[in-house]
Amino acid sequence: AHMSKKYGKWGKVLGSGAGGTVRLIKASTKAGGRTYAVKEFRPRRNGESEKEYQKKVTAEFCVGSALKHVNVIETVDIVSDHGHYYEVMEYAPYDLFSVVMSGKMTRPEIYCVFRQICDGVDYLHGMGLAHRDLKLDNCVMTTDNVVKLIDFGTATVFHYPGKALIPASGIVGSDPYLAPEVLNAPVYDPRKTDVWSIGIIFMCMILRRFPWKIPDLKTDPSYRLFVQSHPELCEKPP
Structure with a gap:
């Protein structure tokens, strides 16, 4: 055609x-x-x-x-x-990065947008698919404020019906949104790294900036400070 x-x-x-x-x-x-x-x-x-x-x-x-x-x-x-x-x-005409950086979003609007992102990601995970590059730039909005996830170029299937979880590997995604295990672990659960990324999206919407450039203790002082302030996050779950 x-x-x-x-x-x-x-x-x-x-x-x-x-x-x-x-x-x-x-x-x-x-x-x-x-x-x-x-x-x-x-x-x-x-x-x-x-x-x-x-x-x-x-x-x-x-x-x-x-x-x-x-x-x-x-x-x-x-x-x-x-x-x-x-x-x-x-086509959804607004990208979330520009909307957030305009500084015009109220707290209730931020919560509403975040809820929609969570719903979209929950749906993907229910389909056995992890996005792996969740970020403000990969969320768009329609004129009536419906949020849509876009760009499935790096998405990966982590589950086929009746099969065990397929772990992901390799550094995939955008630096500020990466979960630490994407940088440090040979394999990881891509659902959890998606959840970390939407946590960063939420922080960006509230702060209107990134909390750190990359989740690397050696090179990023902001991330190092965050980890030192929250020792409980470093403990392995029982």
Whole structure:
């Protein structure tokens, strides 16, 4: 299918990262006139086989299209156009980072937003999926203040029905939001690291800054001070 024929005019670039570029597209009045966010999947990398590339594209799109929850961005369509792959999603115009940094959120609004993030993450975990890159920039808001989680490029399945938990490994995520075990442990439970990340999101909404740059005792004095002030957090649970 040809993207612009099917959906209409391309608009501005909303953001780009390792996984691809996200742009706006406005459907023609005939097609309903809705605005969508469209992710163009990154090109195939040098040394990456066509099969590997297809597998990665398919995995991310399958995750997107399988998720149906009010606090998770909806994947509307998947389009292949002359070797390019596009994921068409509902568009929510506000990113939470900008909303928080504007300083206009009241405490009740912060609690309401946080509750919605928790609901979205609880849904993902119930589906056996961990997000692994939860941060303010990966939460967007609609005009009627509904919060949606976005970007499942680093999401991982930690549970298949009837199987044991699959631990995660490797440093995945954004420095200030990382849980300490992501840096220090060979394997970890990705549900718990997601929960840590939403704790940091909550702190950022209250403080309007990061509590520390990275949860590393050696290099980050703010994090070191936090750990020293809370020795009970360092005790292994019985």
